[in-house]
Amino acid sequence: MNSIGKDCDELKKQYDACFNSWFSEQFLKGRTDDSACAPIFRVYQECVKRAMLEQKIDLSKIGAEYSTRSEYEGAGSSAAGGKQQGSKS
């Protein structure tokens, strides 16, 4: 899969390979130390951030926190369906 930045493809490939091996060989076996791929991730991230800036992709409005919308979990679908979407965009 390509990166959003054409010149990041190679870095992405290297990072993905590192992550995939760490994920199945370390993380899923209970070892949560994720420093192994940190150096390549840093370089790859710099490249992607540059590409995003060039393409004016702004994630700042999304917020820094990872969200999986846990408030939807177990909530009645009608309540979720009626949820106001406009306030956070």
Place this chain on the structure above:
Amino acid sequence: MVVTASTCRTETVFDYSWKDVVVAYWNRYPNPYSTHVLTEDTISREVRDGKLRSRRLLSKTNPVPRWGARFYNNLPVKIVEDSVLDPVKKTLTTYTRNLGMKKIMNVEEIVVYSEQPDGSTLAERRAFVSSQVLGFSRAIRAFGLERFKSNGVKAFNGFNHVLRRMFPHSHLGGQHHQPAIAAPSDLSVATSTTATSSISSHSSSTTDRLKGATKVGYEFFKSHASKIAQLFSVKN
């Protein structure tokens, strides 16, 4: 402001262990069923409280006809995917939504991948579609669930393709050869309309013109609502 939201829920069972499914999850693009996904990047990732949290950015092609481009410029569409993976509970929760154009249409999808007692993996998918554009709001209500059902099947095919390629020998050989979409009784389709009566205080001639324009606009939106929802949905 008019906000109409439509919600639907589907369930899919993968005949692979949860571990296989989550390993394949990070490698599910490219696959022959998702040629419209152009790029995929990890924006941030960390382990916190023993859980892997990732944010990824995806971009998709623009299947909108040229004459429609002025309505939805700024394409290809960007999609943000947040995920939390809990290796102890064996759950992966993903939350995707489109970036930008949220007033036209906001598509949010939550998928929870969890381990089943028989060793297979259940993907429970919820989609929330909303729009602040009057024509779209009604159209979204109109097209409702069907599109998401078919998207779910496509996503199932694409993911299964990747699973077969990655784990040719660990297929559980179970009973789930077809996409197991939840029975109609389990499907919840909820639509709610708020403040539809907000258009008022126009002179009668303006109202008539507005009515005419709305009707034309509605037909246009109706024919395109599903296309645009699909465009903003990464799971197809």
